[in-house]
Amino acid sequence: MTTVSEEELRQINEYTRRALSAEEVYVFSVTLCDNEVDRDFERFSIPALQGLAPLFLGKSGIFDHDQKAGGQSARIFKTWVEENKARTTAQGEPYTMLRAKAYMVRTEKNRSLIEEIDGGIKKEVSVGCSMGAAKCSICGKEHRSMACEHRPGTCYGKEVCHLILDDPRDAYEWSFVAVPAQRAAGVTKAFKKEALSLNDTLERIKSAKSGLQLSADDVQRLKAHLTALEQAQRDAKTFRDKLFCDIEKYLLLALPQINAKQFLAGCRTMSADDLQELCKSLQTQAADTLPPALQLKHNEPKMNRQNNRAFCI
Numbered sequence: 001m002t003t004v005s006e007e008e009l010r011q012i013n014e015y016t017r018r019a020l021s022a023e024e025v026y027v028f029s030v031t032l033c034d035n036e037v038d039r040d041f042e043r044f045s046i047p048a049l050q051g052l053a054p055l056f057l058g059k060s061g062i063f064d065h066d067q068k069a070g071g072q073s074a075r076i077f078k079t080w081v082e083e084n085k086a087r088t089t090a091q092g093e094p095y096t097m098l099r100a101k102a103y104m105v106r107t108e109k110n111r112s113l114i115e116e117i118d119g120g121i122k123k124e125v126s127v128g129c130s131m132g133a134a135k136c137s138i139c140g141k142e143h144r145s146m147a148c149e150h151r152p153g154t155c156y157g158k159e160v161c162h163l164i165l166d167d168p169r170d171a172y173e174w175s176f177v178a179v180p181a182q183r184a185a186g187v188t189k190a191f192k193k194e195a196l197s198l199n200d201t202l203e204r205i206k207s208a209k210s211g212l213q214l215s216a217d218d219v220q221r222l223k224a225h226l227t228a229l230e231q232a233q234r235d236a237k238t239f240r241d242k243l244f245c246d247i248e249k250y251l252l253l254a255l256p257q258i259n260a261k262q263f264l265a266g267c268r269t270m271s272a273d274d275l276q277e278l279c280k281s282l283q284t285q286a287a288d289t290l291p292p293a294l295q296l297k298h299n300e301p302k303m304n305r306q307n308n309r310a311f312c313i
């Protein structure tokens with residue numbers, strides 16, 4: 001049975017409604033998280049672990065994520081960052097852990113849980129926290145801004161890309177879990193990877209200097225985008241064909257001396273906007289050549305003939 005020091009009891013009693021005695025509390029320590037790369041290809045920086053330490057003070061533990069069934073049965077009353085000088089992480093940093101001490105009130109309901117912790121059955125802890133920064137380990141850019149093309153878990157040379165979590169904003173909860181994300185401690189981060197928009201995906205493609213990985217969602221979004229583009233292309237072709245028909249029609253009326261075939265061939269590279277302008281001018285000129293009774297309908301006031309000079313060949 002772990003003994004509770006007077007100092008610890010004083011710290012515990014800062015979180016309790018009434019002062020608890022040493023016999024009433026059960027104290028145990030947990031490793032909340034560390035600076036090794038976890039199963040999600042993310043790791044905390046050492047400053048992040050230091051920043052998280054005060055944020056976890058007073059945070060309740062949830063057991064098996066069962067918040068309803070009296071889940072709040074343990075509370076952290078002390079946190080500290082601990083360095084293991086004998087161990088170095090894969091990134092060459094001294095292995096560093098965020099450690100915590102938590103207490104539980106010894107009740108009949110908690111008895112089996114206390115036995116499990118004492119027996120080492122319950123030892124894997126998962127934490128929920130919010131991190132302000134997630135930087136790419138390859139280029140150092142903020143991953144969420146999509147400024148880089150590296151994908152966590154992918155090899156670049158000898159290095160496997162991972163995200164370095166920094167700037168802790170908040171800590172929510174911790175719990176014992178069966179399969180934690182972190183190898184040593186077990187961390188489920190409430191760090192939300194926001195769904196990327198189509199624009200983000202397109203930006204990544206445009207700025208990529210080599211191959212890049214796309215998620216299933218990226219592919220679905222790109223497929224839908226291509227379908228929409230193909231439809232837009234068909235619509236654009238229909239629109240241009242109609243413009244060419246009109247241009248030819250007005251050209252024959254306005255400038256019958258011009259070789260229409262050559263003229264139209266010269267128009268092929270013009271933008272739709274320029275073609276529309278040309279069509280309008282030719283329509284105006286064509287209207288002028290017709291007797292008033294047959295004047296073609298156009299809503300604009302009669303254009304200054306000077307404006308059509310460009311098209312008078």
Ligand SMILES: [Zn+2]
Pocket residue numbers: 136137138139140141148149150
């Ligand atoms: Zn990168």
